[in-house]
Amino acid sequence: MAEAETRTQVGIVGAGPAGLMLGHLLHLRGIDTVILEARTRHYVEHRIRAGVLEQGTMDMLDAAGVGGRMREVGLQHAGIELRFDGAGHRIPLAELTGGRCVMLYPQTEVVKDLIRARVDDAGLPLHFEATDVALEGIDGDRPAVHYVHEGEARTLRCDVVAGCDGFHGVCRPAVPANRLRVRTREYPFAWLGILAEVAPSTEELIYAYHDHGFSLHSLRSPQLSRLYLQCDPRDRLEDWPDERIWEELHIRLARDDGWTLAEGPVLDRLIAPMRSFVAEPMCHGRLFLAGDAAHIVPPTGAKGLNLALADVKILDEALAGWFERGDESGLVSYSENALRRVWRAEHFSWWMTSMLHRFPDDESGFEAGLQRAQLEYVTSSRAAATTLAENYVGLERV
Numbered sequence: 001m002a003e004a005e006t007r008t009q010v011g012i013v014g015a016g017p018a019g020l021m022l023g024h025l026l027h028l029r030g031i032d033t034v035i036l037e038a039r040t041r042h043y044v045e046h047r048i049r050a051g052v053l054e055q056g057t058m059d060m061l062d063a064a065g066v067g068g069r070m071r072e073v074g075l076q077h078a079g080i081e082l083r084f085d086g087a088g089h090r091i092p093l094a095e096l097t098g099g100r101c102v103m104l105y106p107q108t109e110v111v112k113d114l115i116r117a118r119v120d121d122a123g124l125p126l127h128f129e130a131t132d133v134a135l136e137g138i139d140g141d142r143p144a145v146h147y148v149h150e151g152e153a154r155t156l157r158c159d160v161v162a163g164c165d166g167f168h169g170v171c172r173p174a175v176p177a178n179r180l181r182v183r184t185r186e187y188p189f190a191w192l193g194i195l196a197e198v199a200p201s202t203e204e205l206i207y208a209y210h211d212h213g214f215s216l217h218s219l220r221s222p223q224l225s226r227l228y229l230q231c232d233p234r235d236r237l238e239d240w241p242d243e244r245i246w247e248e249l250h251i252r253l254a255r256d257d258g259w260t261l262a263e264g265p266v267l268d269r270l271i272a273p274m275r276s277f278v279a280e281p282m283c284h285g286r287l288f289l290a291g292d293a294a295h296i297v298p299p300t301g302a303k304g305l306n307l308a309l310a311d312v313k314i315l316d317e318a319l320a321g322w323f324e325r326g327d328e329s330g331l332v333s334y335s336e337n338a339l340r341r342v343w344r345a346e347h348f349s350w351w352m353t354s355m356l357h358r359f360p361d362d363e364s365g366f367e368a369g370l371q372r373a374q375l376e377y378v379t380s381s382r383a384a385a386t387t388l389a390e391n392y393v394g395l396e397r398v
Contacts, residue, residue: 047108054306164312
């Protein structure tokens with residue numbers, strides 16, 4: 001029996017932030033899309049991810065009409081704290097960047113907002129539990145995506161395929177190996193993250209450097225705190241009972257002025273590896289990669305979600321030029337334009353990671369000496385603090 005076929009202008013593989021936002025932006029332009037997602041809606045809407053939104057990301061969500069709930073319940077921050085040697089040092093983001101801020105609004109909530117806008121409000125096609133996805137004809141002008149949905153083999157024929165299916169997806173491997181250059185860096189540590197049912201002990205994010213390793217105090221809501229500890233990538237969750245987690249957090253986040261960390265029940269925990277990854281170019285034929293399918297950054301710089309949506313903004317404008325005016329210049333330059341921002345974000349994320357984490361092979365303490373010198377410079381020089389602030393809130397142009 002022949003496969004059931006459908007036709008669209010842009011086939012989008014992956015219903016993470018990149019795929020959902022691309023579909024939404026193209027819908028606003030009147031360009032047809034179909035989104036395929038391997039997981040269930042419940043899984044996609046509940047997988048825990050961080051969420052520090054740059055100023056440009058906030059503006060993008062507002063302009064697309066999906067920023068209402070973010071503005072209502074998100075936590076806008078005008079600064080962050082760098083903490084080391086028992087003292088806290090505030091980096092006044094808004095003051096140093098002409099009023100630009102960040103918003104704490106979890107990626108999970110961004111995804112919920114975009115799914116609601118697409119499925120519940122607009123009734124547009126988003127096929128969850130689409131399995132056995134395979135790309136065909138991306139070198140030609142009529143690519144196709146084969147998949148199985150609800151037990152039926154199907155084919156989606158389109159003009160363009162957007163690969164937004166993450167690091168482990170099928171789209172990047174569809175590019176011939178001799179056409180793709182992959183650059184990677186693995187870090188010798190991981191993050192243990194917890195979600196705790198306790199009011200945050202801080203009003204702004206705390207990035208802490210300590211001899212025991214890095215830690216981060218973030219905020220999820222007025223009732224929930226998100227906290228992270230540097231750990232060994234070989235650690236297992238059972239190696240970190242609640243008592244050990246809180247003990248280390250107290251040690252690493254301690255300040256000499258009497259500041260205290262509040263404890264609460266741990267609702268969720270995970271261990272995440274730390275790596276940097278870039279695939280170049282971010283396109284091949286009629287396949288265009290966006291988000292984690294093309295690049296990964298360590299979470300220290302809070303760039304992952306923001307970088308994915310920056311890709312999408314460039315790709316949306318490029319596709320609009322092609323579909324609406326027959327101008328393919330944006331598609332031709334998509335990879336070059338996107339990679340300029342990608343590498344800026346990779347550098348900032350590497351810099352923050354290198355400055356704040358203890359390296360296990362630093363037996364002589366030389367690396368630690370460099371880190372303290374860097375931290376002292378960043379927290380005492382307005383110029384250095386401005387460099388951090390500009391990158392943290394998101395550069396307006398790259």
